[in-house]
Amino acid sequence: MRDIAWIVLKDLRQQVRDRTIFIFGLIAPLAIAAALSLAFGSFFQTDEAVVFEFGISNADAGGPISEAFSVAMAELETEGLVGITFHRDRFSLERAVEENEVDAGFFIPDGFSQAIVEGSEAEVIVVANPDGPVVAGVATSIAKQFALEVASASAAGATLAILGGLTPEQMVQAGLAASQANPPARIASLEAEIRQLDAPTFYSAGAAMFFMVFVVGTGLLSLLEERRLHTLARLLASPISPGRILAAKFLLSFTVGTGSVGLFMLFSRFLLGADWVDLPATALLVVAAVGASAGIVSLVAGWARTAEQAQNFQSVVAVAMGILGGTFFPVAGGDTFLGTLSLATPHAWFMRGLGDLSGGGGLGVVALPLVVLTGMAVLTLTISVLGARRNMRP
Amino acid sequence: MNTPVTAPAPNRSPLVLQVEGLRKSYGEIQAVKGISFEIAPGENYGLLGPNGAGKTTTIQMIAGVLAADGGRVTVCGEELTTVTTSVKSHIGWVPQEVALYDRLSARENLAFFGRMQGLSGKELTKRVEEVLHLTALSDRAGDKTIKFSGGMRRRLNIGIGLLHQPDLLILDEPTVGVDVQSRASILDQVEEMTRHGMAVLYTTHYIEEVERLCRRVGIIDHGELIAEGTKTELVKMVGERDRVLVNAVGNLSEGVNRVGRLEGVHQAGVTTEGVELLVDDATPLLPRIFETLTRSEVSVTGVHVEEPDLEAVFLHLTGRALRD
Ligand SMILES: Nc1ncnc2c1ncn2[C@@H]1O[C@H](COP(=O)(O)OP(=O)(O)OP(=O)(O)O)[C@@H](O)[C@H]1O
């Protein structure tokens, strides 16, 4: 292990003397994040202000489940998270959305409660303005969240029914009552969806990821550079196996990647007011995202013959993934083509993980992003290590 | 550049290096076509060959840097390949191309490669300073090597190979692109190493260096070892003759006539300075040559014997001059 550490230290020393690493790892992301959050910051909500105004139109008036939805939304309003207005019918709700009186609307169709009780398809319809993809995403999340709760409430109700012999309608109502008996958890989960990252944090996270990809190929680049300088041959002649030299180079990428993100997070916390909650979970996200990015960059840059070529490949990957991954503009929900494509980038999962964490809830809420990022890392790193072995010659 | 160097531990194996049937091709090019030779402890072996002969390729396989297509390298009794590790510390390899980190100082370069050789702590510090002194770089030790002259870089390149006091030092054309002074000090340095029991494998296309440094020589051409032996053996092998230049005055034509009839003399002629002869072996013949000339009323004022060199051997073997 000592020899690997010495190689990494030697490379870090050269990187530090070279200084480009500070430009990409710290100065550039700070500048970009500051500029973006100044320019677009007002678009985001702050902790105090209610940003989203939702309209509700209930064509299923009197239905127990649609009433429960209205109650749940009203509760959110009391919490100060959203604003609620009620509308006569679907038409007036749509007009209100079009005229920007509300940010988005929920329409509950006639027979909604009955359909749920009978176990057939029914959902709260989201009425959104295409100009506001973020709020549309939030509204969709709320509708989905509610559908999930209804489903679990039905299950809870079914348990009660077995015990007490209730009608289907009573059963669902009992279930909802049971789930409402425990509001903090419910509110918290909805809150997590609504309270996305604030502007400085969002842009800082985006810039950190974007620029990290520019430096995370350092290990592979330094391997090519050592071939150019002939020092790789010298290492190969030393009593250290080629595999350990390769391991040192990937460890270098990892160190530089996590180091630059970590340092940047620290600076952005104090200079831009970025709010990094739940440090251990965030750290895990960073580690997994750096691993996945290092793997992807090394995979692509591995095709290069020279260090310069590899550098160019790395930049292309960095820009492409940065844009696709929604580091500068929040990607609209997962249903669009780009939205789906963005899931192939570590950025999207990292941003999503941070968004999930911002509502509290700890490691559990970021399990999915963590697993996906780790999987990406393992897969791409394995392939790129196998590919990089062909460079282990003079 | 003459700090005493501690001798490497005595080696029990009868051979420091044993190379058997080494082969390597680059695509269509057969760079090395089955080379075998051996080096004993403390021996200096020269590999002499023109550009592209396959010297570097052979050496890179011996140093365990390049994978061979076939054959076997044994160092101090242990087989060496690109993936074996421990046995590599017996070798100090000085690559033909200068291999240094240009953003690190001379001292940092030495310390790093010393660590890669397993040196650490006080021993590492001591060896780094010794090598800096040996290569006359002590006063520039803290400078980044990018600021070094070509000769300084060459010297440091050699120094790195010496750090861990290997049993076998492999030098691949260490004096290319070095001024006369640095070259002389590099050769001194290598001689000093052998005096302390280090075996040396030295490749070059400079005959003088091989003749000065190496007891045994292998001549390599087109990837094959075409002849091997001490200089005398090689010269004998190809039947090259000594050239005797006699400065003389008097009846030169009569003298040439008589000397030309002596056994062992193949050619005799008159020159502006005196007499020129081609003989099998000058040393035992000289007294009889003087005697014959004196009897022919020729007075000898001086004599110069030119033994055939490896250049002549190479020319004889390949029909080409060693240097293009
Ligand atoms: N990496 C390589 N790829 C392809 N061909 C190579 C490579 N290295 C060497 N060769 C070829 O192999 C042959 C032997 O080259 P090598 O470098 O071993 O010769 P050398 O004796 O060291 O020459 P020099 O005195 O110029 O250093 C040459 O024909 C050379 O062109």
Ligand SMILES: [Mg+2]
């Ligand atoms: Mg060579």
